[in-house]
Amino acid sequence: MKIFLAELIGTMVLVLLGDGVCANVLLKKSKGENSGWIVIATGWGFAVAMAVYVAGWVSGGHINPAVTIGFMAIGKFTFIEALPYFAGQFTGAFLGGVLVWLTYKAHWKATDDADRKLAVFCTVPAIRNYRLNLLTEIIGTAMLLVGVLGIYNVHNSIGKGVGPYLVGILVFSIGLSLGGPTGFAINPARDLGPRIAHFLLPIPGKRDSDWGYSWVPFFGPLIGCLLGAFLYQLIFS
Numbered sequence: 001m002k003i004f005l006a007e008l009i010g011t012m013v014l015v016l017l018g019d020g021v022c023a024n025v026l027l028k029k030s031k032g033e034n035s036g037w038i039v040i041a042t043g044w045g046f047a048v049a050m051a052v053y054v055a056g057w058v059s060g061g062h063i064n065p066a067v068t069i070g071f072m073a074i075g076k077f078t079f080i081e082a083l084p085y086f087a088g089q090f091t092g093a094f095l096g097g098v099l100v101w102l103t104y105k106a107h108w109k110a111t112d113d114a115d116r117k118l119a120v121f122c123t124v125p126a127i128r129n130y131r132l133n134l135l136t137e138i139i140g141t142a143m144l145l146v147g148v149l150g151i152y153n154v155h156n157s158i159g160k161g162v163g164p165y166l167v168g169i170l171v172f173s174i175g176l177s178l179g180g181p182t183g184f185a186i187n188p189a190r191d192l193g194p195r196i197a198h199f200l201l202p203i204p205g206k207r208d209s210d211w212g213y214s215w216v217p218f219f220g221p222l223i224g225c226l227l228g229a230f231l232y233q234l235i236f237s
Contacts (some may be wrong), residue, residue, distance in 0.1 A: 001075065001084075002058055002059075003031045003058065003059045003084040003085060003192065004054040004084040004085075004087055004088040005089065005090050005129070006058035006059035006061075006088065006093070007059050007060075007063065007084070007085050007087075007088030007089050007092060008087075008088035008089075008091050008092035009052065009054060009092060010051045010052065010054050010056075010059070010061055010088075010092065010191055011055075011060075011063045011064075011088065011089045011090075011091075011092030011093050011096065011190075011193075012092035012093070012095045012096040012099070012130040013047070013050055013051040013054050013055075013089075013092075013096070013184055014047050014051035014063050014092075014093075014190065014193055015045035015047075015092070015093050015095075015096025015097055015099075015100070015190060015193065016047075016049060016052075016096040016099045016100060016103075017037070017043065017046065017050060017051070018043060018044045018047040018096075018190065018193055019061050019096060019097060019100040019120055020043070020047075020100050020103060020104075020123075021030060021039060021040055021042075021043025021047070022040055022043075022044075022119060022120045023046065023100055023104045023107070023183070024039075024104075025040055026111075026116040026117075026119055026120055027037055027104055027107040027108070027110070027111045027116065027117075028106070028107060028111040028112070028122065029107060029110050030107055030137060032154050036136070037175075037179070037180075038074075038173070038176070040187050040199025041172055041175030041176050041179060043148060043173045044172070044175055044184075045168045045169060045170075045172025045175065046168055047166050048063070048164075048167055048168045049164050049167060049168025049169075052163075052164035052166075052167055052168070053065045053164045054234075056160070057163075059085065061164060062085055062149070063089065063092075063187075063189075064089065064091070064144075064186075064187040064188075064189060064221075065085070065089050065090075065187070065188050065189050065221075065222075066091075066141050066145070066186065066188060066221040066222060066224065066225035067145070067148060067225065068082050068085045068086065068188055069082070069098065069142070069222060069225050069226065070145040070148075070149075070226065070228060070229035071229070072122045073079070073225070073226050073230060074230075074232075074233050078176025086189075089097075089189040089193075090189045090193050091191065091193070092189070092193070093189040093190055093192070093193025093194060094137075094193035094194065094196055094197050095193075096193070096194065097154060097193060097194030097195075097196075097197030097198065097202065098197050098202075100120065100121070101192070101197065101201050101203065103154075104120075108203050108204050108205070108206075109204040109205070110227075111205075112205065114205055114206055114207035115183040115207065117198075117203055117206050117207070118198060118207055118209065118210060119183070119232055120193075120198075120208070121191060121194035121195055121197060121198040121218065122185075122191045122194055122195040122198065122209070122210070122214070122217070123183035123184070123191055123217050124183060124184040124210065124213070125181060125182050125183070125213065126180060126181055126182070126183075127181065128213070130216060132181070133181065133182050133213075133216045133220070134216050134220045134223075135218060135230075136178065136181040136182045136217070136220070137182055137184075137185060137186065137217055137221055137224060138220050138223045138224040138227065139182050140174050140178045140182075140186045140220075140221075141186045141187075141220065141223075141224025141225050141228060142175055142181070142223040142224040142225070142226065142227045142228035142231065143157060143178065143211075143224075143228065144170065144171070144174060144186050144224070144225070144228065145225050145227075145228030145229045145232065146228045146231060146232050147167075147170040147174075147214075148167060148170065149228075149229065149232040149233075149236075150232070150236075151163055151166045151167060151170065153236065155202035170229075173187065182217070182220075185217030185220070185221060186221050186224070187215065187217075187221055188218045188219075188222060190230045191217035191218065192214065192217075192218055195210075195211075195214055196209075199215055201214075212222055
Protein backbone atom coordinates (compact mmCIF):
# COMPACT_ATOMS: atom_id res chain seq x y z
CA MET A 1 0.00 0.00 0.00
CA LYS A 2 2.87 2.39 0.76
CA ILE A 3 4.28 1.89 -2.75
CA PHE A 4 0.86 2.48 -4.30
CA LEU A 5 0.30 5.68 -2.31
CA ALA A 6 3.81 6.98 -2.96
CA GLU A 7 3.49 6.50 -6.71
CA LEU A 8 -0.04 7.92 -6.68
CA ILE A 9 1.03 11.08 -4.86
CA GLY A 10 4.27 11.42 -6.82
CA THR A 11 2.54 11.06 -10.19
CA MET A 12 -0.24 13.39 -9.06
CA VAL A 13 2.39 16.02 -8.23
CA LEU A 14 4.04 15.42 -11.59
CA VAL A 15 0.82 16.01 -13.54
CA LEU A 16 -0.41 18.85 -11.34
CA LEU A 17 2.79 20.82 -11.95
CA GLY A 18 3.40 19.56 -15.50
CA ASP A 19 -0.09 19.96 -16.91
CA GLY A 20 -0.33 23.04 -14.72
CA VAL A 21 2.43 24.78 -16.65
CA CYS A 22 0.68 23.80 -19.90
CA ALA A 23 -2.51 25.41 -18.61
CA ASN A 24 -0.60 28.51 -17.56
CA VAL A 25 0.86 28.93 -21.05
CA LEU A 26 -2.12 27.84 -23.17
CA LEU A 27 -5.26 29.15 -21.47
CA LYS A 28 -6.67 32.62 -22.01
CA LYS A 29 -6.20 35.31 -19.37
CA SER A 30 -3.64 33.23 -17.48
CA LYS A 31 -0.68 35.30 -16.32
CA GLY A 32 1.65 32.97 -18.24
CA GLU A 33 -0.36 33.00 -21.46
CA ASN A 34 1.78 32.53 -24.59
CA SER A 35 5.03 32.43 -22.60
CA GLY A 36 6.24 29.63 -24.84
CA TRP A 37 7.86 26.22 -25.08
CA ILE A 38 10.84 27.07 -22.89
CA VAL A 39 8.45 27.68 -19.98
CA ILE A 40 6.62 24.40 -20.62
CA ALA A 41 9.85 22.39 -20.83
CA THR A 42 11.18 24.06 -17.69
CA GLY A 43 7.95 23.44 -15.80
CA TRP A 44 7.96 19.76 -16.71
CA GLY A 45 11.59 19.36 -15.68
CA PHE A 46 10.90 20.92 -12.28
CA ALA A 47 7.70 18.86 -11.99
CA VAL A 48 9.63 15.62 -12.43
CA ALA A 49 12.26 16.65 -9.88
CA MET A 50 9.66 17.61 -7.26
CA ALA A 51 7.64 14.43 -7.85
CA VAL A 52 10.69 12.20 -7.47
CA TYR A 53 11.69 14.02 -4.28
CA VAL A 54 8.17 13.52 -2.89
CA ALA A 55 7.88 9.81 -3.67
CA GLY A 56 11.45 8.65 -4.09
CA TRP A 57 12.24 7.84 -0.46
CA VAL A 58 9.36 5.33 -0.40
CA SER A 59 9.08 3.85 -3.90
CA GLY A 60 12.12 5.12 -5.75
CA GLY A 61 9.93 7.72 -7.44
CA HIS A 62 9.32 6.00 -10.76
CA ILE A 63 6.18 8.11 -11.45
CA ASN A 64 6.18 6.56 -14.94
CA PRO A 65 5.23 3.05 -16.08
CA ALA A 66 8.00 3.22 -18.69
CA VAL A 67 10.60 3.57 -15.93
CA THR A 68 9.08 0.68 -13.99
CA ILE A 69 8.98 -1.54 -17.09
CA GLY A 70 12.53 -0.56 -18.00
CA PHE A 71 13.68 -1.64 -14.54
CA MET A 72 11.70 -4.87 -14.90
CA ALA A 73 13.44 -5.57 -18.18
CA ILE A 74 16.86 -5.52 -16.54
CA GLY A 75 15.80 -7.61 -13.57
CA LYS A 76 15.26 -4.98 -10.88
CA PHE A 77 11.53 -5.73 -10.48
CA THR A 78 9.13 -8.61 -11.01
CA PHE A 79 5.74 -8.10 -12.63
CA ILE A 80 3.95 -8.68 -9.32
CA GLU A 81 6.14 -6.11 -7.58
CA ALA A 82 5.40 -3.63 -10.37
CA LEU A 83 1.59 -3.83 -10.09
CA PRO A 84 1.20 -1.28 -7.25
CA TYR A 85 3.52 1.05 -9.18
CA PHE A 86 1.27 0.90 -12.25
CA ALA A 87 -1.92 1.32 -10.23
CA GLY A 88 -0.54 4.34 -8.38
CA GLN A 89 0.87 5.96 -11.50
CA PHE A 90 -2.30 5.86 -13.58
CA THR A 91 -4.53 6.84 -10.66
CA GLY A 92 -2.26 9.70 -9.67
CA ALA A 93 -2.05 10.98 -13.25
CA PHE A 94 -5.84 11.11 -13.49
CA LEU A 95 -6.14 12.93 -10.16
CA GLY A 96 -3.44 15.39 -11.19
CA GLY A 97 -5.46 16.23 -14.29
CA VAL A 98 -8.53 16.86 -12.13
CA LEU A 99 -6.54 19.21 -9.88
CA VAL A 100 -5.33 21.21 -12.88
CA TRP A 101 -8.93 21.52 -14.06
CA LEU A 102 -9.93 22.86 -10.65
CA THR A 103 -6.96 25.23 -10.42
CA TYR A 104 -7.73 26.84 -13.77
CA LYS A 105 -11.52 26.48 -13.57
CA ALA A 106 -12.19 30.13 -14.42
CA HIS A 107 -10.08 29.92 -17.59
CA TRP A 108 -11.78 27.08 -19.49
CA LYS A 109 -14.77 29.14 -20.49
CA ALA A 110 -12.54 32.11 -21.33
CA THR A 111 -10.54 29.97 -23.79
CA ASP A 112 -12.17 29.52 -27.19
CA ASP A 113 -9.59 27.15 -28.70
CA ALA A 114 -10.66 23.57 -27.93
CA ASP A 115 -7.31 22.21 -29.14
CA ARG A 116 -5.50 24.24 -26.50
CA LYS A 117 -7.80 22.89 -23.82
CA LEU A 118 -6.97 19.35 -24.90
CA ALA A 119 -3.24 20.11 -25.00
CA VAL A 120 -3.33 21.07 -21.33
CA PHE A 121 -4.16 17.47 -20.45
CA CYS A 122 -2.36 15.33 -23.01
CA THR A 123 0.10 15.44 -25.88
CA VAL A 124 -0.84 16.52 -29.37
CA PRO A 125 1.57 16.11 -32.32
CA ALA A 126 2.80 19.20 -34.15
CA ILE A 127 2.58 17.30 -37.45
CA ARG A 128 0.33 14.26 -37.33
CA ASN A 129 2.26 11.33 -38.76
CA TYR A 130 1.63 8.29 -36.60
CA ARG A 131 4.72 6.39 -37.72
CA LEU A 132 7.08 9.30 -37.12
CA ASN A 133 5.26 10.41 -33.95
CA LEU A 134 5.70 6.88 -32.58
CA LEU A 135 9.40 6.95 -33.48
CA THR A 136 9.84 10.26 -31.67
CA GLU A 137 8.28 8.86 -28.50
CA ILE A 138 10.43 5.75 -28.73
CA ILE A 139 13.63 7.81 -29.06
CA GLY A 140 12.65 10.22 -26.28
CA THR A 141 11.79 7.45 -23.82
CA ALA A 142 14.91 5.46 -24.68
CA MET A 143 16.91 8.58 -23.86
CA LEU A 144 15.01 8.90 -20.60
CA LEU A 145 15.94 5.35 -19.52
CA VAL A 146 19.55 5.71 -20.60
CA GLY A 147 19.77 8.96 -18.66
CA VAL A 148 18.09 7.65 -15.50
CA LEU A 149 20.26 4.52 -15.44
CA GLY A 150 23.33 6.67 -16.00
CA ILE A 151 22.43 9.10 -13.23
CA TYR A 152 21.91 6.31 -10.70
CA ASN A 153 24.86 4.17 -11.81
CA VAL A 154 26.92 3.57 -8.67
CA HIS A 155 30.11 4.40 -10.56
CA ASN A 156 28.94 8.01 -10.89
CA SER A 157 28.87 8.34 -7.08
CA ILE A 158 25.85 10.66 -7.23
CA GLY A 159 24.05 10.97 -3.89
CA LYS A 160 20.37 10.15 -3.66
CA GLY A 161 19.64 13.75 -2.68
CA VAL A 162 20.96 15.04 -6.01
CA GLY A 163 19.51 12.30 -8.19
CA PRO A 164 15.93 13.63 -8.50
CA TYR A 165 17.25 17.07 -9.41
CA LEU A 166 19.35 15.55 -12.18
CA VAL A 167 16.40 13.51 -13.48
CA GLY A 168 14.51 16.80 -13.70
CA ILE A 169 17.36 18.28 -15.75
CA LEU A 170 17.26 15.17 -17.96
CA VAL A 171 13.53 15.66 -18.66
CA PHE A 172 14.11 19.39 -19.22
CA SER A 173 16.78 18.50 -21.78
CA ILE A 174 14.55 15.96 -23.52
CA GLY A 175 11.78 18.54 -23.72
CA LEU A 176 14.03 21.20 -25.19
CA SER A 177 15.74 18.91 -27.68
CA LEU A 178 13.23 16.20 -28.59
CA GLY A 179 9.86 17.57 -27.50
CA GLY A 180 8.96 19.58 -30.58
CA PRO A 181 7.33 16.88 -32.74
CA THR A 182 5.01 15.28 -30.14
CA GLY A 183 5.19 17.24 -26.90
CA PHE A 184 7.33 14.48 -25.31
CA ALA A 185 4.89 12.30 -23.39
CA ILE A 186 7.64 9.73 -22.60
CA ASN A 187 5.21 8.44 -19.95
CA PRO A 188 2.04 6.44 -20.68
CA ALA A 189 0.39 7.43 -17.38
CA ARG A 190 1.16 11.12 -17.82
CA ASP A 191 -0.73 11.09 -21.11
CA LEU A 192 -3.54 8.60 -20.58
CA GLY A 193 -4.61 9.58 -17.05
CA PRO A 194 -5.20 13.27 -17.83
CA ARG A 195 -6.69 12.37 -21.22
CA ILE A 196 -9.34 10.37 -19.38
CA ALA A 197 -9.84 13.35 -17.06
CA HIS A 198 -10.38 15.58 -20.12
CA PHE A 199 -12.92 13.07 -21.43
CA LEU A 200 -14.89 12.93 -18.17
CA LEU A 201 -14.71 16.48 -16.82
CA PRO A 202 -17.36 19.13 -17.67
CA ILE A 203 -14.99 21.44 -19.54
CA PRO A 204 -16.88 24.18 -21.45
CA GLY A 205 -16.35 24.04 -25.21
CA LYS A 206 -14.06 21.03 -25.18
CA ARG A 207 -13.45 18.84 -28.21
CA ASP A 208 -13.10 15.06 -28.36
CA SER A 209 -10.16 13.60 -26.45
CA ASP A 210 -8.30 12.49 -29.62
CA TRP A 211 -8.45 8.78 -28.85
CA GLY A 212 -7.22 8.06 -32.37
CA TYR A 213 -3.79 9.41 -31.39
CA SER A 214 -3.76 8.16 -27.80
CA TRP A 215 -2.02 4.87 -28.65
CA VAL A 216 1.13 6.70 -29.77
CA PRO A 217 2.06 8.23 -26.37
CA PHE A 218 1.08 4.95 -24.73
CA PHE A 219 2.95 2.36 -26.79
CA GLY A 220 5.85 4.58 -27.91
CA PRO A 221 7.20 4.94 -24.37
CA LEU A 222 6.66 1.24 -23.69
CA ILE A 223 8.86 0.34 -26.65
CA GLY A 224 11.39 3.08 -25.94
CA CYS A 225 11.87 2.12 -22.30
CA LEU A 226 12.82 -1.44 -23.28
CA LEU A 227 15.24 -0.27 -25.95
CA GLY A 228 16.84 2.27 -23.62
CA ALA A 229 17.22 -0.18 -20.74
CA PHE A 230 18.64 -2.96 -22.91
CA LEU A 231 20.99 -0.56 -24.69
CA TYR A 232 22.37 0.78 -21.42
CA GLN A 233 22.86 -2.72 -20.04
CA LEU A 234 24.50 -3.91 -23.24
CA ILE A 235 27.06 -1.09 -23.27
CA PHE A 236 27.73 -0.46 -19.60
CA SER A 237 27.03 -3.71 -17.73
